[in-house]
Amino acid sequence: MDTFVTFTILGLVLGSVYAIAASGLVLTYNTSGIFNFAHGAQAMLGAFVYWQLSVGWGLPTPIALVVVLGIFGPLMGLGLYFLIMRGLRDTAEVTKIVVTVSIMLGMLFLSQWFWHAEEPRTLPMFFGDDSKFTVLGATVHVHELLCLIAAAAIAVGLRLLFTRTRMGTTMRGVVDDPDLLRLSGHNPERIAGFSWALSSMLAVLAGILVTPISGGTLEANLLTLLVIDAFAAAMFGRLRSIPRTFVGALVLGLAGTYLLGYAPTSWTWSSNLRVSLPMIALFVVLIVLPQDRLRGAAVRTRERYHVPSVRKAVGWAVALVVIVFLIRQLMVESAVTTLTIGVCFAIVALSLTLLTGYAGEMNLAPLSFGAIATIIVFHFGITGSGLAQRLTLVGVVLGVIVAALVGGLVALPALRLRGLYLALATMAFGVFLSNMVLRDTTEHELFGVKFSIFTGGTLVIPPLQVGPLDLADPTAFLMTATVLFAILGVGVIALRNSGYGRRLTAMKDSPAASAMLGQNLVRLKLSVFVLSAGIAGLGGVLMSSALGSVSGESFTIVISLSLLMLTVVAGIGYVSGAFFGGVMAGVGFSIIMVSFNNLAKTQPDLEGLFLLLGNLAAVSPALIGIGVGHNPSGTVHQVVEGYRKLRDARPVLVGGAAVVAVAYVLALTGILDNWWFATITIVTVFALPVVGEMLMPTAVLGEEEAARRRPVDPERVGVDEPYSAETIARVDRELGLPPLPVRTSDEATAQAPESTPEKELTAHV
Template structure:
């Protein structure tokens, strides 16, 4: 009995900390409509900062708590709202998610810069480990008792805040109708800022309390994921109910504790199951949700995408393949692998173009389906041994089908839900794959056959051989990868311009109207999810062939989040946005960091400065998604819009092509280095509209008379003009004298 009570008490303590973290999520979502994926990263920063104050700098615990919980937490929430969250109005769900994901990735990169991951940092409990209290034979430390009392106080306090306090009513009103709230002399931004400050404070408090309870050293990714477990507790209360959220947290904590205490000793996978338990619970909760009501009107947002005609897509696909093969002549053999990896990531990102850009559905874990395809292809399609081992076409087909079938299964919540809940379902699956499947290196026996899902934690993945075509040759593999991306890109453009693509667009804009017109929404959702995950699986197989040796770290969920974020930054509705995402995530960042490291090796006197620049590059890349709040259509959308102004002056484009050929000739003859060639080429094409406007202002700019605002948008897109009354009289055919008589 004492053992049971002990595990129960430990489960209650863990559930209490989950409840503190989950209550902050519910608070910010209820008062702003934005689900804060950076909640766990904020808790991680709070835990590291508290450790720095108490252990490294030897400050008293009470002083550290005041600075971390009382100052750092509210400051992070206030800055987050002031500079980012208030700009997310009239944006789609994916934009809101990506912005908070970018903050999460940026905070993780910043923490790994400030606190070296190679150094072990073990947090201390409040009042130490020797101060204990015994209750019914169960011994608890003061720190654990504090967790219970804080959680209880928050449960009562937040319930009273939302139900009985004026501030709680104002917080809920900021989501329901901020314009109406403004008419009552209240500032919605100020009220929302207060909610974000309180939510961030709860995240930091959870980070400080949870790390000593779990034990072990601080680690940025692990701690961020640990607090993400609170997502399941928040979903238990449907992101609205504080009591149900606390109940879900307690249940989750008890399940975790009982699993450790009572799981059979022969279950070698219990540790992996414990790490993914919260995500399994989250997925089950989503399955039990009631059907979401169809939206009756189209969504008005600031995202705008233009789909090119198929003929233009074919032309640009051919240009891309030729450009890749021409660029291959400028780089050495050691750099070919990076380019191959970038194209493989771009293929994975194409799945996001179809699913999110065209259909409006969300998948935050594309690499999880890539992992499924890789494992299936590895176990079914490899023949030969050693250097002669090759992957068969049958293995590729099996891998792609496995990814598609898995995607259809994971999409079950998508049949009834959409938006945030589907994003959480895919995130749960991604964490489950990372924590459970990819960590399973033990041998299992099934139907008399012994196998391991991820043997030795490292898959040696040979390349495809199909008749005379052997992708073991790097140049052949690069050509096939480029052609495959171009073909898939053209196929997606053709699909979007066809009837199926128009149905997807209708479902994205208004599911209710789409259903009213007789479209089968369940089939549309299931089919588009299966197709997109099949593309992600194919990209994962390409990635594995490029690397030739893959580990679980290549499929970790943070890489998926980075890829999705960059796709939105580039333009989630464009094939070129997927290319931008893949090249930056798979090749660009690695190349820049390697270049800086090589420079530091050659010039040791600048080692410190170059190291700082390298970390700044990683942090800045992680935070690029924050800019989506100001430009939700992506940076490529603006680039394309500026280049369309050159249509009246084709000689500018012809001149740019000649200049590009000159740059290529210089790089070919080693007058320019490869890095200089890439930088100058980017500058040329990005600045070409400005160059054209300077050289041909009459053709490109012209007189450009001011565009008149349509009458129905006066007062919405522009201020009321002084002559509005006379303009309306003229439109209605009312004579001026008659108007005066009526007045």
């Protein structure tokens, strides 16, 4: 009996913390339509700030709580909404997800910047660990009682807020029809900002309460993922009902503690199952709950992508292979392997271009399918022993097939899901795989055969050998991975330009219209998931082989989310976006950070500056991802649009190519450092459209636009430049005069015989 009461109380306490965190998610979603994936990171950051105030600086606990809950938490929520979230209207669901994921990653990097992970930090319970009493033979800490009281008070308070107050009614109307709410005399922005402030405060409170219960140790990644378990509780209430959300949270808390207390001792995987239970519940709830109806009209968003023809794609594919080969000539052997890892990440990112960029379907865990393929090739695709071990082509093909089949199995129950629900389902699968499968290092026996899934916690993956092609050679591996990406990229573009690709686009724009035209949406979704999972599996196997050995940490959900974020930033609707996003996710920013750290060691006088730049480089991917709301089509789209204008400015293009070619020759001969070559190349690529507008404005912008942007000398109007309505307006702007009053059509007709531009200009000036 004592055991049952103990685990019941512990489950209720843990569930109450989930309920507090989940209620914040419901608040923000109901007022802005944005599911905040950074909610757990907000809880983590608030817990660290509270530790710094109460333990690090020794402030009294009440004062620290007032500062964190009354000032820091609400200001963090207000800042997120007014600086970032309200700019996400009319963007696709993937853009909204990526921005909140970027905030989550930015907060993680920020916490690691200020609070180094090497230094242990613990957060004690309120009133101390010795403040406890007995209930039915079970020991209850005062801190745990406070969790229950806080959860009950918040549940009642939010219920009354939503049902009994005018503020609650207006909060529900913000996301449904903000224009109508504005006509009623309310300010939707202010109401949404209030809900984000309240949600942030609840997240911080959850982080402070849950840390002592989970052991007291502050660790950024673990605390963020722990609060992410509240996602399942929020989905119990379907992101709308506070009471159902609290019930779901309590059920999750009780189920986890009962599993811990009463699972058979023969279940060696019971601890992994307990950790995975919230994600299993999230997946089940998403499948069981009724979904929204298919939308009947296309939703116009600000994302715009240009799909090249297959002929152009082939040309760019050949150019990519040549460019990578030329860059290889400048690199040392260790750097070649690093770039190879980046290209393998790009292959995984290519699966997102097909699935999300073309079909509009979501997958937040692409590396999970790479992990599945890696496990298969480790057990069934390695031949030889010792240093002579090699991957076999049959093993790689088998791993890709199994990854594709698993992708189909995951997609099959999720076929009825769309948008956010589908994203959460794939995230639940990724977290479940990391917690349940990739942690399973024990030996099992099935039908007399002994095996382990993730043997020893680390899998050694040798290079592939196919006939005379041995990828043990770093250059051969790099060029093979590049050629594979080029071939797959051309194949993806050819698929997009086919009838199948047009059906995918129709399904993305309007599922209801696509279904009415006779398209089988189930077959389309299933097929594109299978293809995408197969591509991700191939990239995962090559990445594991390039790394040499992988652990469960190589496939965590955080890495998958980083890959998705950078692919969207680069342009998820472009194959080139997948390449640049994958390379940057795999190696780009890590190389920059390592370089700054090495500079700090070699130059002690500037150590502080280089360490600062290294930390800024760590945070920069998240900062870039946050800005994707202002450019939802991605960086590649912006660059492509800039170069489209240079088609008639060939001297500018030739000049830019000459600058890069000269820099390459100087780097090849050792006169120019590789970092300088990379800097010159990047600056030239991004600056060329701007230089073209400056040097050849008429060819780049067209005569009319160039004339409009050309500065006006008021003294020469009427001498070198004829009078016109546009000229008069430009003169007004140049002289700082108010614009001419807008006349009605009747007034313009009556004055037409006597009025001329000269007379209007003279009278106005």
